Amino acid sequence: MKYEFFVPKPPEQQRIASCLSSLDALITAETQKLEALKTHKKGLMQQLFPSGGGVAGEA
Numbered sequence: 001m002k003y004e005f006f007v008p009k010p011p012e013q014q015r016i017a018s019c020l021s022s023l024d025a026l027i028t029a030e031t032q033k034l035e036a037l038k039t040h041k042k043g044l045m046q047q048l049f050p051s052g053g054g055v056a057g058e059a
Contacts, residue, residue, distance in 0.1 A: 008016065
């Protein structure tokens, strides 16, 4: 059996690698943003429903 593979020329390989690196950076940034939003949500939920059993705003 004989297999043929297409291998892009080095400049095209460089552009592909650059594109993938940019996507990786974007995914990392979005993941960090998601974690920050989850932390913020947790803080807001704790303010809304304090662990003391009372309702927020009650005195």
